[in-house]
Amino acid sequence: MSTLEITDLHVTVETEDGAKEILRGVTLTIESGQTHAIMGPNGSGKSTLAYSIAGHPKYTVTSGSVTLDGEDVLAMSVDERARAGLFLAMQYPVEVPGVTVSNFLRTAKTAVSGEAPKLRTWVKDVKGAMGDLRMDAAFADRNVNEGFSGGEKKRHEILQMELLEPKMAILDETDSGLDVDALRVVSEGVNRAKDRTGAGVLLITHYTRILRYVQPDFVHVFVDGRIAEQGGPELAERLEAEGYDRFQPSAVEA
Numbered sequence: 001m002s003t004l005e006i007t008d009l010h011v012t013v014e015t016e017d018g019a020k021e022i023l024r025g026v027t028l029t030i031e032s033g034q035t036h037a038i039m040g041p042n043g044s045g046k047s048t049l050a051y052s053i054a055g056h057p058k059y060t061v062t063s064g065s066v067t068l069d070g071e072d073v074l075a076m077s078v079d080e081r082a083r084a085g086l087f088l089a090m091q092y093p094v095e096v097p098g099v100t101v102s103n104f105l106r107t108a109k110t111a112v113s114g115e116a117p118k119l120r121t122w123v124k125d126v127k128g129a130m131g132d133l134r135m136d137a138a139f140a141d142r143n144v145n146e147g148f149s150g151g152e153k154k155r156h157e158i159l160q161m162e163l164l165e166p167k168m169a170i171l172d173e174t175d176s177g178l179d180v181d182a183l184r185v186v187s188e189g190v191n192r193a194k195d196r197t198g199a200g201v202l203l204i205t206h207y208t209r210i211l212r213y214v215q216p217d218f219v220h221v222f223v224d225g226r227i228a229e230q231g232g233p234e235l236a237e238r239l240e241a242e243g244y245d246r247f248q249p250s251a252v253e254a
């Protein structure tokens with residue numbers, strides 16, 4: 001059992017006009033096996049939360065804490081976070097020239113688990129996971145993110161999640177830009193990884209549709225850098241029907 005605990009997190013980002021506070025006190029606890037959905041309007045700070053947990057240098061935590069099983073995540077380097085069992089899909093968003101998907105995945109697995117996976121089982125695992133995600137075998141020989149389509153990037157993210165077997169996975173808009181078939185394949189991948197490893201999942205999304213495939217246990221509505229409301233899956237259905245209007249800052253403060 002693992003617990004990711006985010007307590008009263010405040011985060012600023014450096015802009016041209018100085019530091020701007022984006023997260024204004026986020027508190028959230030995720031246990032192994034749970035799926036938490038964070039939903040909210042554009043610009044509410046959802047990605048900032050993900051980047052802050054990931055340790056992106058652009059975001060400064062001014063107060064609050066993030067711990068994984070009691071260990072201070074914010075004191076860890078990005079690599080240490082991965083070794084501790086955190087998976088952050090946006091960690092490698094850039095093209096990695098000259099590094100194939102296959103080598104990238106093996107290097108990442110070695111870094112995370114502390115030893116190189118046995119080649120024979122590894123090749124089988126990669127092939128199996130790629131097949132499950134309906135990925136062409138040739139994909140393994142392509143350079144990371146080089147010319148990937150939106151859907152390929154998302155599949156590559158879930159492929160990493162399936163193979164790296166994290167304790168906690170943070171998926172930021174894994175559903176964006178996917179057609180219904182790709183969404184189903186990607187969602188099945190998330191569910192498979194969850195079932196197999198018992199990981200906790202933080203699923204950040206603007207739309208409810210992925211929640212039809214990846215069932216959340218808890219839904220948090222994110223507005224203006226804070227959680228404005230929490231509930232179960234029924235909250236997502238309400239958001240679909242009513243939109244975010246009643247959660248806008250003016251309505252929340254009133």
Ligand code: ADP
Nearest residue numbers: 013014015022041042043044045046047048058
């Ligand atoms: P969301 O993911 O909910 O759409 P973001 O976390 O991306 O929201 O952004 C929240 C707010 O922070 C927005 O107003 C955005 O413009 C601002 N912001 C986020 N990252 C940066 C950055 N690197 N530089 C300047 N402003 C940023």
Ligand code: MG
Nearest residue numbers: 042043044047
């Ligand atoms: Mg956005």
Ligand code: MG
Nearest residue numbers: 046047048173
């Ligand atoms: Mg975002």
